Amino acid sequence: MAFEDLLPEVGDMGRFQILQVLCLAIPLVFIASHCLIENFTAFVPEHRCWVHLLDNTSDLLNVNGNLNFSSLLKLSIPLDSNGKLERCCRYFWPQGQPLGPNVIGQNMSQLEMELCVDGWVYDQSLFTSSIVTEWDLVCDSWTLKSLSQSVFLAGILVGYPIWGYLSDRFGRKRMLPPSYLMLAVSSTGAAFAQSFPVYCCLRFLLGFLISGIILCGGTLVIEWTTSQHRPLVAVILSLCISLGYLFLGVLAYGLQEWRRLQLVVSAPFFAFFLTSWWLPESAGWLIVQNKYDDALKVLRKVAKTNGIKDKTLTVEALRSTVEMELDAAQTRYTMLDLVHFPILRTRILCMSFAGFTTGMLFYGLSLDIQNLGSNIQMLQVLFGASAFLSSFVALFIMNSLGRQMIAVACLLLAGLFVLPGAFLSEEILRVVLAVLGISCIVICASCNAVYSTELLPTVVRYMCRGLILTGDQIGAVLAPLVNTLRHYIPALPQFIFAIIGISSSFVVFFFLPETKNKPMPDTIQDIECGHSREEARPREERDTAVKISQF
Structure with missing residues (x-):
């Protein structure tokens, strides 16, 4: 008997599992908000150089009264090739030089220009402040905005292997409360950061801790859920993540100051830290660690929560359970062992490339909504709503269409939707194409979670x-950096995203099999010998002495 066979005896989908899913699902709404919050906290408003003639009260009083604000602006800021005010330079006028109406008649192109040595003036009509206005991340420092986004995503990347080791070594539940507490402290601290380097360090730590909550919390939920109910739980958690994207857009309508927005999505984690203590440890992990008495206590507690009076659970039953768990894991494989098997190696590489593509395209589009239009709150709500609906669509089409077909179609369509947006000037068309691209990526990501398991x-x-x-x-870490290439060639980021999406669809089509209605492989021999393939012969017809070639 395997451990999963014990769960129905204590309730496989009762009150306990519902409360447990809620304890992780609600924090996921705020975690998702943190992932895209820099759409607003790192908003780049319209800006121009600070100049004495316009922005210094004492200098303004000395200017000839016949010059209005519009005339002074012409004397202060040059125009770019599109007829808009230059953002990073100004005309040089020595302080104290008298100005009169006749200066406007001069050839302005012959006037000397200089960089914004005194800072910038920012448009505060949409947001009163952001990290861009706080630390002047414009002009020569414009790449630092994308750097802060990549630093956060790099924290998540670094966190996965570390938290995976810690959860296996010390337990899933034991790692969860410290993750919530440190996340609450670091994310709240980011709202009070007084310098950009400190802000980036806290954002990196925030990403690192988010991976801990997702990994430890997600593993805890999965290990308390039977395989029959895991798809439903996965969809619920995916919907909560999409709801977080929508919630962020709604929240940004009422909070135009970046520190307040950061604080509002951070403070709830102090409450989540307190509720996380209620969660019990994974009984499966306790059994594998030979802590039978602790596992028995946890199982009886779960049975009581689910309203089940269990009298059959004993330490002996748990010992018999662990025998099968250990038998299934007798052969230990390392990372290097995985590359020795050709079919397994191909599947890992193809699915990793598909994951790289979905990560890059999702964050490449969702962290770049400012380039789609001026009403970014509405765009964020639109993106969140499309992701929410796409999660529902993924659930239904996975039951009717093949996994491979969905992955190929969504990756291909995402690439085809992204590419035209680089060449269209009509805002509404660019938004529609971006929303369709995001929807395809969300469906593909939901499908790949099941596809890779099978x-x-x-x-x-x-x-x-x-x-x-x-x-x-x-892919997620590289996405903001790819977007910076727009500064050199405007269409280059979309071109790169499209090529990667289309290429990934061909890789999945040619190198991965369909898995719908087919048994999942249990061992590496199953896939190397074709046991799970449709064209494979029945096992009893094969030569039982067949050996797997490692290359």
Whole structure:
């Protein structure tokens, strides 16, 4: 008997599981908000150089009264090739030089210009402040905005392997409360950061701790849920993440100051820290660690919460359970072992590339909404709503269409939707294409979570999933940096996203099999010998002495 067979005896989907899912689902709303919050906290408003003639009260009083604000602006800021005010330079006028109406008749192009040595003036009509206005992340420092986004995503990338080791070593529940507390402190601290380097360090720590909550909390929920109910739980958690994107857009309508917005989405984690103590440890982990008495106490507590009076659970029953768990894990594989098997290696590489693509395209589009239009709050709500609906769509089409077909179609369509946006000037068309692209990526990501599980053998499934998640997060880290290439060639980021999306669809189509209505492989031998393939011969017809070639 496996551990999962014990769960129905204590309630496999009762009050306990519902409360447990809620304890993780609600924090996911705020975690998702943190992932895209820099759409607002790092908003780049319209800006121009600070100049003495316009922005210094004492100098303004000395200017000839016949010159109005519009005339002074012409004397102060040059125009770019599009007829708009230059953002990073100004005309040079020696202080104290008298100005009269006749100066406007001069050839302005012959006037000397200089950089914004005295700072900038920012438009505060949409947001009163952001980290861009706080630390002047414009002109020569414009790339620092994308750097802060990548630093946060890099924190998530670094956190996955570390928290994975800690949760296996010390337990899932034991790692969860410290993660919530440190996340609450670091995210709240970011709202009070007084310098950009300190802000980036806190954002990196924030990303690192978010990966801990997702990994430890997600593993805890999965290990208390039977395989029959795991797809439903996965959809619920995915919907909460999408709801977080929508919630962020609504919240940004009422909070135009970046520190307040950061604080509002951070403070609830102090409450989540307190509620996380209620969660019990994974009984499966306790059994594997030979802590039978503790596992028995936890199981009886869960049975009581679910309203089940269990009298059959004993330490002996738990010992018999662990025998099968250990038998299934007798053969230990390392990361290096995985590359020795050709079919397994191909599946890992293809799914990692698909994960890399979904990570890059999702964050490449969702962290760049300012380039789609001026009403970014509405755009954020629109993106969140489309992601929410796409999660529902993914649930239904996965039951009717094949996993491979969905992955190929969504990756291909995402690439085709992204590319035209680089060449269209009509704002509404660019927004529609971006929303369609985001929807395809969300559907693909939801499908890939199931697809990768069905492609990979049980004995190395979590190890392989870790590699795939790493590929996904590497794509996410690179996405803001790819967007900076727009400064040199406006269409280059969309072109790169489109090529990667289309290429990934061909990789999945040619190198991965369909898994719908097929048994999941248990061992590496199952996929290397074709046991899970449709064209495979029945096992009893094969030569039982067949050996797997490692290359």
